[in-house]
Amino acid sequence: MALPSYATPVQRTYYYAYLFFCAVVFFFLIAPLFAIIPISFSVSPFMVFTEGMLSWPPDPEAWSLRWYKNMIGDCSADVVSSTVPCSTKWMKGTVNSFYIGSIATVIATALGTLAALGLSRPHMPYKGLIMAILISPMIVPLIITAAGMFFFYARINLVYTFTGVILAHVALATPFVVITVTATLVGFDMNMVKAAQSLGAKPIRTFFKVIMPLILPGIISGALFAFITSFDEVVIVMFMASIDQLTIPKQMWAGIRQEISPVILCMATCLVLLSIFLLTTVELLRRRSEKLRGIKAR
């Protein structure tokens, strides 16, 4: 991609302008995420860089862990400020988020894997139509899905229950599993299924002993996608969850709308770290799966 040595000065200028532009866009993409991390360690109850934080040498007075303590529900005097009440809501939200997220992930992964297996059979009728319907929750705006589900669940009394929220999240998360597992099934050698069956394995045994180990990377990354979908989801939770089903996103939403406090940034920092972790895992899994299937790494 480097410039050839015969490039004219004009070409050089263009080239460096282009590189600079790309750098700016990368900065635009990533800077907001990293701007919040230092602010979450600030003493000030406002979401800004204080003078103490910017001074050199660093002023230890300007930095603190008080908002993190507030987040985990520590209510000692140095933690609470007049504008930021102490509450246990963040911890309750975390518990609920993990609870809803993990159950939704398990169901969505099971359903999504089965659907992907069925869809990747060569003689599946109405393949395109089924795929389009399965993927639709990903494309249809969340607000419409949420409104539709709210009306529907209101009829069958599932609004404001854990079951309702979990089922709604399953519907949202399944397409992600379908897509990732379908991608791993490309290049899966169906002869292996036949071989297993001719050696006397029942279909269930074939699935667990032959198919699953091979497509496991796809299943796991699908499950991670499903988890993050449910974990991040706020629109459905806003409509369908009562105070009992408070989740992290819902609490963040309430936090941004009512009391703008640095505690939100602490939670945001934790979520950024979580997403870095998930991203790394998915990336490693993808490479492994490509190796397993004998596709050259890109």
Place this chain on the structure above:
Amino acid sequence: MPIGDMLFRSVDDSQINSVFPNTFNEYKKWDKEKDELPPEEVYKALFEELAYGEKIQIGRALTRMNYSKSGWKSLIKTTSREIKKAVKKDELPNNYKDFLITANEKWADPTFWYAMGQMVNDTTPIYYWNALDRTYDQDQNVIMQDENRRIYIKTWIKTLKISVYVTIFCLILGFPVAHLLANLPLRYSNLLMIFVLLPFWTSLLVRTTAWIVMLQQNGVINGILVWLGILNDDGRLQLVYNETGTLIAMTQILLPFMILPLYSVMRVIPKSHMRAAQNLGAKPAAAFWRVYLPQTIPGMSAGGLLVFVLAIGYFITPELVGGKDGKLIGHWIAYHLKTTLNWGLCAALGAILLGVMLIFYWLYNKIVGIDNIKLG
């Protein structure tokens, strides 16, 4: 299923029919040409249904009636109070029409009776007309709402406008980046890919919060501009809680959806094409324009459609960053769902949005194929 239910709700008008079945039956027999006011039977049926109907159901029906003409609620309430008194004293009136008109003289006002005409059927398109700022006049013609009650058309236009802008900005910002990623050696491009994928994986709310922190009056961007001396301290820009904020934040949030499809298309374009074009005498700009760009059109259309479609339905970011004038149509759907409980209108707005979406979805499927969506 839920979507189907929503579509049904958007035209459903049966609740009110279950409350006033006889009134509406009699109403349908009323010949509007002949008499100015409906006949005695209509008044009688209304009297009986108000006297013996279930209170909760009537309450719900009232809410519905108020959508078509304000004033129904108070009218029915005062009337049913009078009716209850009469029933208690066991004094059934001889002439129901006179009784109701004495209870509230609005029953002699034909406009209310005309408004009732909108409700007598089990299904109604009124919510759809409302969603487009239109309503019925007395003769059931569709007319525009009053000037100061027209909000939806403005919001629809704003939603489309912002979506188009976001798509264009994403394309301008995303194209060079995707090009760079596709042409760098793998080692570097995988590394740089993290910059694209990390925002993609991070919670939407986190990114929205981050933008509020960046853009607010004492925020990072204003701070830097003041520090650099570009702005003075009183002239800080109002970047957030308006359309500008919505645009900036949505562009950053949706940018990965543009870069990823573009990247996957650009990666398979052989580099030799550009060299061949230049060998044949094309200037670099011409070679890019006539050889490279046409080959990236599938990626541009895929990314563009994806961003556009996601942008029209966006709710969280405009709601938090948009302030008063940056709100999009999603805001009204949520508002009618949660605050006014006008579910019919909410469902109609949703259905229209869904219709717009489906058109683009279909286009997307035609151009790219739905099973070509890739994640990361």
